Amino acid sequence: MKLIIGQFVPGDSIIHRMDPRAKLITVFIFVFIVFLANNPWTYGFLLAFTVLGILVSKVPFSFIYRGLKPVLFIIIFTFILNALFTRQGDVLISAGWFQLTTAGLKQAIFISIRLLAIIVVTTLLTLTTSPIAITDGLETLLKPLKKWRFPVHEFALMMSIALRFIPTLMEETEKIMKAQMARGVDFSSGSLVKRGKAIIPLLVPLFVGAFKRAEDLAMAMEARGYRGDVGRTKFRLLKWHGRDTGLLSVLAVLTAALILMRG
């Protein structure tokens, strides 16, 4: 399991204990204010906020790095594209059609920081918040949409079921992969066509299992009297604390700083 986005690491840091609504709002707004940054100062603020988040959450850096590896490719790709195709400012290196300019380098670094900050902060949300808490938070935050007939509860339920079954599905994938490897399938080498073909013995059992599980789950829910959110009370009540207001205040300060310092 290399991809850690969407994987919860239980812990006891202040970020872990924050209200999921506060964290959701923060991430949502952060994704937008990232685009306010346009000079070294403001990008510095973004980086500082991100690093501070990691430090306070006590999730080891090495772990975040490992989790970033799969998306690192996208970041590097963006970096190179920006570095190559921005042709303003002084020329740093030039060889044939290849040209690296100061503006290009700056642009590349900034865009990479943007991407990195967004990805790390979102990852941090899912690393420090249990899937159930995230859906609870979302359901509460989206409640106003009900006025316009948006099926908020069903949406939240779908999401929590999906999140709940990601680990199960991963386990299942690993098990079926092993079973087929024992029958001579090679998932890791051979031509592209051969590898593509090796997917079928993996996907078919996975789908068969998923459908069967969905049926069982539906049956079990009905047997326990589930009929949507009508008249349903909550087991976990969300509670807003001082630390949640604190988080939003930090976010407000960051936003103000970005607006004031941007060039």
Add this chain to the structure above:
Amino acid sequence: MEIKINHLTHIYQPNTPFESLALSDVNAVIPSGAFVSIIGHTGSGKSTLVQHFNGLLKPTEGEIHVGDMIISSSTKNKDLKALRKKIGMVFQYPEHQLFEETVEKDICFGPLNFDVPLEEAKRRAREALELVHLPESILDRSPFELSGGQMRRVAIAGVLALEPEAIILDEPTAGLDPKGRRDILDLFTRLHKEKGMTTIMVTHNMDDAALLSDQVIVMDHGRCLMQDRPEIVFSEEKTLTSLGLDLPRAMRFLRKAGQKLGQQWEEPVFSTEKAAETIARSFVRKKGGDRS
């Protein structure tokens, strides 16, 4: 084919917060042609251990000798395929691995992966089907329309068609009804007796472990606590109880009966026949004593 396990340690997801030590310094030997059972509490590392035998997992430390092959952390993945041809593996709920349109195609899938010609693979499919006691008429049906017990037997046939020298069974009877259980166990006992196939079975059923195996390996918290003949392993009642493991039913019955009758039958007894014999013998002796 002898399997030798030397100082085997396995860590899942090393260097992450999810790191878990599943095996630590395991040493054991599985003699060629033996029937070996592996028992232990859930999570004690049984599945992790057996998945090393055919290279589905590689050791974090230590090594495994299978015949003349040595598997260690530095073994290349492509060298493992040869190993998988020699050692078949029946997972828990093997029916989850079925995926082809017909039973025949599914059974042939393994052999074809190991470059067996199509005609030969088809011949093996028929033979394997016979071994698991399914009619040939089933070959053209979809595996998904069979009953649970039949699906499992088709999946097992798919492994037997590889004609392995040794076979690993990870709780092969989980979730089956009593008749299905007996059929599957009979099948593997037969294969072991008639073909001399080295058989390694992970099981929660102490009766099966005691009655069927030449050797029993006891796992606990990723360690191999004991490896010996069933008579010796199951005479360690205290150790087994402390690990949350039961004695075979015949022995439990004798213990209880002995308490009520003021008798002690110490020697390990595994089958109902032997248990009945033990009790009968002591009565006969008593009667004889009364007369004199």
